[in-house]
Amino acid sequence: MTQARMLALLKRPLSIAILAILVLLAGGELLSPGFASPRQIVTLLTIAALLGVVAAGQNLVILGGREGIDLSVGGIISFAAFLAGNVMQQQDAYLLQAVGTVLLATFCIGLVTGLGVTWLRIPPLVMTLGMLGVVQGGLVLLTRGVPSGRAAPMLSRIVSEPLLLGLPGILFIWILIGVVLTLVLRRTTFGLNVYAIGTNEAAAALAGVPVRLTRTLLFALSGLFAGLTGILLLGYTEYVFIGAGDQYMLPSIIAVVIGGTSLAGGSGGYIGTMAGAIVLILLQSILTTLNIPPFGRQIVFGVTLLGLMLLYGRQRRLRG
Amino acid sequence: MPILEASGIRKQFGGVVALAGADFSLDAGAVHALIGSNGCGKSTLCKIIAGSVAADAGTIRLDGNPVSFSDPQEAAAAGIGVFYQELSLVRPMTVAENIYLGREPRMRTGLLDRDALRSQAENALEQFRSVIGTGVHPDARVADLSADQSQLIEILKVLAANPRIIILDEATAALDRNQVDAVFHRIRALKADGCAIIFITHRMDEVFEIADRVTVMRNGLTVLSQPIGQTSHDEIVAAMVGDVMPPARRERKHVPAQETALEVEQLSAAKLAGVSFKARRGEILGLGGLHGQGQSALLRALFGALPLKAGSIQVDGKRLAPKGPRTVMRRSIAYVSGDRARHGVMAIRPIFENLVISLLSRERRVVVQTERLERETRPFIERLKLKFSSLQATVAELSGGNQQKVVLARWLATHPSVLLLDDPTKGIDIQTKEDLYSTMDELCSQGVCILLHSSDDEELLGISDRVLVFNGGRIVAELTGEQRNRQALYEAAYATAPAAA
Ligand SMILES: Nc1ncnc2c1ncn2[C@@H]1O[C@H](COP(=O)(O)OP(=O)(O)O)[C@@H](O)[C@H]1O
Numbered sequence: 003m004t005q006a007r008m009l010a011l012l013k014r015p016l017s018i019a020i021l022a023i024l025v026l027l028a029g030g031e032l033l034s035p036g037f038a039s040p041r042q043i044v045t046l047l048t049i050a051a052l053l054g055v056v057a058a059g060q061n062l063v064i065l066g067g068r069e070g071i072d073l074s075v076g077g078i079i080s081f082a083a084f085l086a087g088n089v090m091q092q093q094d095a096y097l098l099q100a101v102g103t104v105l106l107a108t109f110c111i112g113l114v115t116g117l118g119v120t121w122l123r124i125p126p127l128v129m130t131l132g133m134l135g136v137v138q139g140g141l142v143l144l145t146r147g148v149p150s151g152r153a154a155p156m157l158s159r160i161v162s163e164p165l166l167l168g169l170p171g172i173l174f175i176w177i178l179i180g181v182v183l184t185l186v187l188r189r190t191t192f193g194l195n196v197y198a199i200g201t202n203e204a205a206a207a208l209a210g211v212p213v214r215l216t217r218t219l220l221f222a223l224s225g226l227f228a229g230l231t232g233i234l235l236l237g238y239t240e241y242v243f244i245g246a247g248d249q250y251m252l253p254s255i256i257a258v259v260i261g262g263t264s265l266a267g268g269s270g271g272y273i274g275t276m277a278g279a280i281v282l283i284l285l286q287s288i289l290t291t292l293n294i295p296p297f298g299r300q301i302v303f304g305v306t307l308l309g310l311m312l313l314y315g316r317q318r319r320l321r322g
Numbered sequence: 323m324p325i326l327e328a329s330g331i332r333k334q335f336g337g338v339v340a341l342a343g344a345d346f347s348l349d350a351g352a353v354h355a356l357i358g359s360n361g362c363g364k365s366t367l368c369k370i371i372a373g374s375v376a377a378d379a380g381t382i383r384l385d386g387n388p389v390s391f392s393d394p395q396e397a398a399a400a401g402i403g404v405f406y407q408e409l410s411l412v413r414p415m416t417v418a419e420n421i422y423l424g425r426e427p428r429m430r431t432g433l434l435d436r437d438a439l440r441s442q443a444e445n446a447l448e449q450f451r452s453v454i455g456t457g458v459h460p461d462a463r464v465a466d467l468s469a470d471q472s473q474l475i476e477i478l479k480v481l482a483a484n485p486r487i488i489i490l491d492e493a494t495a496a497l498d499r500n501q502v503d504a505v506f507h508r509i510r511a512l513k514a515d516g517c518a519i520i521f522i523t524h525r526m527d528e529v530f531e532i533a534d535r536v537t538v539m540r541n542g543l544t545v546l547s548q549p550i551g552q553t554s555h556d557e558i559v560a561a562m563v564g565d566v567m568p569p570a571r572r573e574r575k576h577v578p579a580q581e582t583a584l585e586v587e588q589l590s591a592a593k594l595a596g597v598s599f600k601a602r603r604g605e606i607l608g609l610g611g612l613h614g615q616g617q618s619a620l621l622r623a624l625f626g627a628l629p630l631k632a633g634s635i636q637v638d639g640k641r642l643a644p645k646g647p648r649t650v651m652r653r654s655i656a657y658v659s660g661d662r663a664r665h666g667v668m669a670i671r672p673i674f675e676n677l678v679i680s681l682l683s684r685e686r687r688v689v690v691q692t693e694r695l696e697r698e699t700r701p702f703i704e705r706l707k708l709k710f711s712s713l714q715a716t717v718a719e720l721s722g723g724n725q726q727k728v729v730l731a732r733w734l735a736t737h738p739s740v741l742l743l744d745d746p747t748k749g750i751d752i753q754t755k756e757d758l759y760s761t762m763d764e765l766c767s768q769g770v771c772i773l774l775h776s777s778d779d780e781e782l783l784g785i786s787d788r789v790l791v792f793n794g795g796r797i798v799a800e801l802t803g804e805q806r807n808r809q810a811l812y813e814a815a816y817a818t819a820p821a822a823a
């Protein structure tokens with residue numbers, strides 16, 4: 003392949019991600035036959051959907067720039083799962099109420115984070131880390147370390163049982179989020195404002211973009227998506243676990259980066275992030291197949307992130 | 323024998339001739355003022371003397387011996403210290419680290435001696451203690467200092483090297499009177515010690531107060547050099563202006579209407595000290611003067627991008643409270659900055675998004691109706707002769723001039739009745755300038771009121787109906803009719819600034 007064509011390929015992170023998905027599937031199948039069977043793929047997609055939904059919020063915050071990042075998502079997911087489990091108490095009748103309560107609560111948590119970042123000008127890294135501490139601490143206070151709450155049967159069915167074409171409801175929810183978010187980013191004033199503030203905040207403000215409002219909303223939405231993930235995770239695990247969401251923080255960021263969204267903000271989109279989430283889940287699954295312990299996976303994830311940063315950093319230099 | 327002598331210095335940057343054979347001579351124990359309008363080559367001359375820019379031709383003699391410094395370190399070793407107009411401070415580092423950068427006190431082990439560094443810096447700061455204001459201590463980060471404090475720190479940094487030739491390039495630009503006094507006090511002491519000082523300023527009163535000799539530059543040449551006692555304010559201004567030629571005035575198709583579009587009374591803000599004026603519909607009102615005398619500040623304050631301290635604004639007879647760009651734009655006011663990269667474009671985003679962003683905000687619609695928006699912006703794209711491959715191409719792919727057209731088209735699409743232009747032609751090509759001028763003319767004939775700040779005096783005098791001259795945050799002159807010439811502009815711009823309130 004010529005260098006120019008390779009470069010052209012490098013410029014499209016989405017195509018790299020799709021290529022990676024195919025390679026990982028083939029690799030997995032080689033290592034352990036049955037890895038790429040339809041049933042197994044559906045399971046993997048279900049897990050990817052959970053990651054994909056948190057990553058949606060992470061994606062928005064990162065697109066908004068000014069070192070936008072949300073480290074509180076893990077805590078919020080755990081909190082959301084706990085709250086959902088305790089409101090619905092295994093009863094379908096309380097499901098809607100539980101969903102509403104959780105989404106409202108997590109949206110508000112994100113709102114507070116957003117206000118801290120915009121009005122108090124606290125760097126996102128610090129603000130979301132602080133919020134993570136508050137949420138985790140609050141959760142310990144509420145549960146006293148003893149988890150409680152269980153999923154409503156309907157919720158578990160939505161997440162794990164086939165709904166249509168052999169696919170579980172959660173995948174349709176994910177696709178819906180994908181379509182809506184992509185339309186919002188590309189076809190609404192809010193979406194254009196997000197890209198504008200992520201690219202050049204000062205210029206955006208002078209062009210009449212409501213910079214603070216937009217950025218505050220991004221963090222609120224990130225809270226909301228983390229909340230939704232918490233609900234879906236409860237459906238997947240059925241029981242509430244303490245710290246169930248902790249494992250999502252780093253992967254949600256990596257999925258966004260694999261998907262081609264720049265950590266500097268202002269460029270990228272959600273379709274790439276969806277592909278990124280699938281890549282990451284495949285990678286994780288292969289590592290599990292290889293009997294790599296969890297800390298080994300963490301290392302691989304960390305190295306993947308650093309490798310991608312190097313690759314994209316280099317690409318930017320080549321472009322500039 | 324002069325301690326430093328530069329002769330026949332030439333320097334060209336691309337097509338721009340910065341120095342066209344400048345001569346300059348400096349005596350020991352003397353303060354030599356260097357004065358001239360923006361862009362005449364003062365800073366370039368200093369940088370050549372200091373070894374940070376290489377001359378194309380000419381010789382520099384130090385104590386009579388020809389020298390040619392290939393970098394600033396060599397010049398520093400020869401005893402030349404420079405206060406750079408753009409400052410040379412490392413913003414994330416502390417005050418103490420900056421002052422002694424490269425000459426930090428070391429312990430016997432070779433490690434940095436923090437305590438000594440701190441106490442030396444404390445001593446150095448002492449001389450400006452009464453004027454430097456609060457928050458300045460050896461461990462303060464330079465990034466947290468204000469403009470005047472940073473300038474004083476840069477001065478200390480220059481002096482810390484004990485130079486015998488000191489170049490101060492607009493070192494007093496951001497200082498208030500008390501701070502200038504403190505600096506002058508120090509300069510007199512240095513002079514008594516036999517140091518030679520090149521002092522660049524735009525303030526005429528400072529020249530007469532501190533200088534022993536003055537040299538005037540114009541268009542890359544040194545056109546006058548006199549002992550201070552043998553020259554006058556008028557002679558200096560005349561030398562700066564040169565042969566007074568009437569500026570080439572652009573044919574204007576339209577005569578301004580009588581209706582007032584904008585009325586400003588006693589506006590005060592940072593860098594603005596009580597500004598009042600009226601602007602009419604269909605008028606181009608120029609804002610001129612030396613760099614940073616309140617022209618930009620006024621436009622930004624009107625647009626809500628700079629908080630007001632006092633004053634009132636009326637647009638079409640109704641009060642305007644500029645809380646922020648969003649409230650102001652709703653009153654049909656638009657602002658275009660010449661600093662495209664920072665305050666104009668979203669470079670990595672498509673041209674389309676850059677064009678419609680303000681219209682979307684103005685209309686407060688949720689959905690982006692691509693076709694309708696393209697239809698509404700097209701006339702302005704055509705009017706401005708914007709050249710592009712596709713509306714989906716990023717703005718970064720455009721030339722500077724075309725980027726500026728994108729920003730202007732963005733605002734024209736909102737149909738403004740008052741247009742604030744903040745040095746809009748900075749660094750753009752002649753053809754684009756022509757396109758902007760003719761568009762401005764057309765807007766005027768539609769009754770738009772334009773406030774134009776320009777750092778290009780020819781442009782300002784050539785296309786404005788009236789010119790307000792700013793000096794020290796105030797309007798010190800209004801030039802109309804035949805008064806719109808360089809002579810009158812410089813007279814007002816270089817006059818002693820009225821004491822700030
Ligand atoms: N590094 C540079 N690249 C291109 N042009 C430059 C550069 N430095 C100065 N110039 C140009 O040279 C001229 C003289 O600039 P300068 O010496 O900074 O003037 P002054 O200090 O008198 O305002 C100006 O036209 C300026 O635009």
Ligand SMILES: [Mg+2]
Pocket residue numbers: 364365366407491
């Ligand atoms: Mg200069």
